[in-house]
Amino acid sequence: MLAEIITIGDEILIGQIIDTNSAWMAQELNAVGIRIKQISSVSDDREHILKALDEAQQRADIILITGGLGPTKDDITKKTLAGYFGVDMRLDEEALANVTRIFAKYNRPLLEVNRQQAMVPANCEVLNNHNGTAPGMWFNHNGKVLVSMPGVPHEMMYMMEQQVIPKLKETFTLPVIIHKTLLTVGEGESFLAERIADIEDSLPPYIKLAYLPKLGQVRLRLSSYGDDRYLLQAELDGFATQLTQRLGNIVAADEDIALEKAIMNRLEERGETISIAESCTGGYLSHLFTQHAGSSATFLGGAVSYSNQLKESILGVNPATIEQFGAVSEQTATEMVQGALKQFKSTYAISITGIAGPTGGTDAKPVGTVWIGVAGNGEMVVRKFQFGNKRRQNIERSAITALGMLNTLLAAK
Amino acid sequence: MLAEIITIGDEILIGQIIDTNSAWMAQELNAVGIRIKQISSVSDDREHILKALDEAQQRADIILITGGLGPTKDDITKKTLAGYFGVDMRLDEEALANVTRIFAKYNRPLLEVNRQQAMVPANCEVLNNHNGTAPGMWFNHNGKVLVSMPGVPHEMMYMMEQQVIPKLKETFTLPVIIHKTLLTVGEGESFLAERIADIEDSLPPYIKLAYLPKLGQVRLRLSSYGDDRYLLQAELDGFATQLTQRLGNIVAADEDIALEKAIMNRLEERGETISIAESCTGGYLSHLFTQHAGSSATFLGGAVSYSNQLKESILGVNPATIEQFGAVSEQTATEMVQGALKQFKSTYAISITGIAGPTGGTDAKPVGTVWIGVAGNGEMVVRKFQFGNKRRQNIERSAITALGMLNTLLAAK
Structure with a gap:
């Protein structure tokens, strides 16, 4: 069973917003055996929308449209759909009651543009929007299904989960x-x-x-x-x-999760913990861990030891080490990871010190030079990497590489 | 001048990745006077790619393709393009040198699949990929321009900035x-x-x-x-x-920069510095600062004090304060920001402590409760916020709100 997604609205075409809706919808549809053949983003323009509908219905049995339903959009999507199906517009009482309810809740006067939101093509079945004023619309047409939904992500998601997916399962025999x-x-x-x-x-x-x-x-x-x-x-x-x-x-x-989440799962099973001493990654590695719910079970915290003074005061790196070998060195990375284990009292620790760039490099230590240490349970590995000259990439690569090293250390246990 | 973007690859159609490339490209193109007519995501399928090319060239003068160039993609995009233009494939020496250089750098054997990456349709001009093995390809065809680029964001971005945008400016008269x-x-x-x-x-x-x-x-x-x-x-x-x-x-x-960069610019002008004590944001706020080149001039570092023990050991928060008022409290936020100023010796500091969720809330302190402190130069402001129940949003909102508070404090000076 094939579907197409069409997003309507200039916001995506001028790059103002990133289309996160389509990926989410694709995942949901894949999970019930509906494959996406194409995703198209088109402008708020009647002819363009009609062309996109025509092309999509040649390839797919299900067409899902998001966007183009806001009160300032001049109802172009709805009127275009009515034209596409050759029907008039009608006032939907349930949709009007929904708009009225929402405006009453926020004590706002119901303007004519808002009342217009309850107007829909005569042949549609309205999908009530529990989270906003624009109703969803379900059309059956020549054995195919077309669904129009608002573009606001949480409105669309709720409508998909509660109404669209169940109705698709009823309508089609899905593999x-x-x-x-x-x-x-x-x-x-x-x-x-x-x-x-x-x-x-x-x-x-x-x-x-x-x-x-x-x-x-x-x-x-x-x-x-x-x-x-x-x-x-x-x-x-x-x-x-x-x-x-x-x-x-x-x-x-053996599941589709992030590497740092896999590491935390493994640590949690063993009742172990992790801390971080990061310099050139500047908080990014800690953020990778802490973006996940439940990270506090294993992640104790860490230091973003950007200045040398912080490497010394928080992590206990010996000033003489930094003076002799430099902040970006095997010796400093070693003392940082040992310092994290000692100061933060975690089972495992990671240290990262390097030159993210674009400036700050030398002949001996060019931009992209990064030392990474992982240690715990009596093991320690400290390695040097030479990444490229792009700051954000160096930050990302350093963090991911450190996770890979820790993963290897853990796997050996 | 109109352009279309076509992304090739099942990753987007199954929702495995979100198409961030297109929005970025749309912004870059808009900035030089090129409007995007449509964005289409299609599968790694010859017929489907050909159909998408056909449709796009009816609407636009510039077609930009990303994706479908990886070594295991069976070169479907390149072969399809060769078929579309009715030309053979040729080995591009410069592209081969690039692949060879990259494999040599990482001491990996050059496999036949990798060598294949240097094969391109005979009529293209190769756009050298400085960050990866798949070459970009520029085609002139019937007064129109078609460009194929790798889908890896940083490879595509660099190629767009360094090669594609300048060449488009040369080729067309743009407003x-x-x-x-x-x-x-x-x-x-x-x-x-x-x-x-x-x-x-x-x-x-x-x-x-x-x-x-x-x-x-x-x-x-x-x-x-x-x-x-x-x-x-x-x-x-x-x-x-x-x-x-x-x-x-x-x-x-008065320029299009991130708020944290604006703050660092202001601090740098004044010769002042900043440090961070963050709990529920878990490194994200530090990462916002340190993602920018030159941040070490003003950003000293900070603590990701996830556990209470770290709040005490690194920041000097009194254990009695946490015991009496809790880790998420005005008193703890106050001691955290004061501790950061004292321990890290910065001109200004930010503290954040809260409950990011989805669990860990109580009736008195539900998920989304966040205390933020900003202090420096004899001033201090500590405020409570009640955000929502979504973890990642709470992290982002906390960080941005803290930046806003610091910006206000700095503006008053």
Whole structure:
């Protein structure tokens, strides 16, 4: 079953907002066996919208539209849809009651532009919007389904979860699609592909393997399409096990989660903790950990020891070490990671000190030179890396590399 | 001048990644007078790519493609482009040298799949990729331009900035568009609009004012369209000065920069410094500062004092204070900001302590309760905020709110 997503509105086309709706919708639809054939962002323009609808209905059975429904949009989307289906507009009493309720709640006068929000094409079934004034609209047309939803993310999400997905399940017989993702760290896409080529070749035609690389990590996603969920799941798990056994320690997680979350899960199982002493990453690595709910169970905190003085006062790095070897050195990284273990009393610690750039490099230590230390449970590894000359990339790479090193240290335990 | 963006790859269609590239590209293109007509995301499928190219070239003069160039993608994009233009593939020596250089740098063997990355359609001009192995490709065809770029954001961005935008400027006669942005903090969009209504009304038809609100900040962007760059610039600067004088202290910067960068600029002018004591934001606020080049001139560092023990050991918060009032309290926020000033010896400091959620709330202190302190030069402000129940939003809002408070404190000096 194929669907298309059309987003309407200039905000996306001028780059003012990033279209996060479509990715979320795609995930939800994939989970129920509906594949997205194309995502298109078009302007608030009648002809352009009609063209996009025409193109989409040639490829897909389900067309999901978001956006173009705000009170200042001159109702272009709704009028265009009415024209597309050759019907008039009608006032929907339930939608009007919803708009009236919302304006009453905030003690605002109901203006004519707001009342217009309850006008819909005559052939639609209204999807009530519990979180806003613009109603959703469901159209059945020549065996196909077209749904128009507001572009405000939480309004759209609630409408999708509560109304659209259940109705799609009722309307169509959907296949079973099961995904299984392995998170691997520390080996490139092409190298991985060689190591598992025979397993990949042995996959039946209804199981696909995708390589999804991102900054030192590659996600291996197995997707299985069919009718019998139980059989598909068993077969998928079998291949996942084969891949995991083949790849061993470089598999950080057998689910689609972030590397730092996989590390925290492992630490939490063992009742262990982590702290950070980061300089050139400037808080980014700590943020990676703490963006996840429940991180306080394992993440104790850390120091953003940007200045040398903070390296000394918080982490107990010896001033003589910095003077002799420099802040970006094996010795300083070593004292930083040891200092974190001692001061923050965590099971494991990470230290990062480097030159993120774009300035601050020297011949001996050019921009991109980064020392990373990981330590805990009597083990310590301190390594030097030479990244590039782009600041944000150096920050990201340093953090991800440190996570990879810690993952390796943990896997060996 | 109209352009279309086509992103190729199943990653976007299954919702695995959010298409951030297109919004960035749209902004860059808008800035040089190129409007985006449509953005389409299509699958790694020959027929589908051909259809998308056909549709796009009917609407636009410039087609920008990202994605579908990875070593395991079976070169579908490149082969499809060769088919579209009716040409053979050729080995590009410069692209091969680039791939070889990158593999040599990382001491990895050059596999056949990697060598294939240097094969390109015979009619293209190669855009060298300084940050990755997949070359960009520039095609001139029937007076139109088609550009294929890798989908990895930093590779695409660098290629756009260094090569594609300059070449588009050479190829087409683009209108002069000048933007001037004022960053305002602490007042809502509609309130701002009232205060500057008369200035906005006095703008000539070729100068537009846009309100770009984002998390407690509103950017006011003046855009001027015409032929005479010198005159346009002078006129734009005049209106910007009027707006700045009218709005006074709420203008944090008269250029399009991040709030934390505006704050660091101001501190640097005065020879002052900043440090951070952050709990619930977990490193995010420090990261906001340190993502910017040159931040070490003013940013000394800070503590990610996630655990109570770290609040005490690094920041010197009195254990009795935490015991009596709790970690999320006015008293703890006060001792944290004072501790940062004392321990880190900065001119100004920020403290944040709160409950980011989704769990950890109580009746008295529900999820979203955050105390923020800013202090320095003999002044201190500590305030309580009640944000929502979404973790990542609470982290972001806390950080931005803290920056707004510090900006106000600095503006009063």
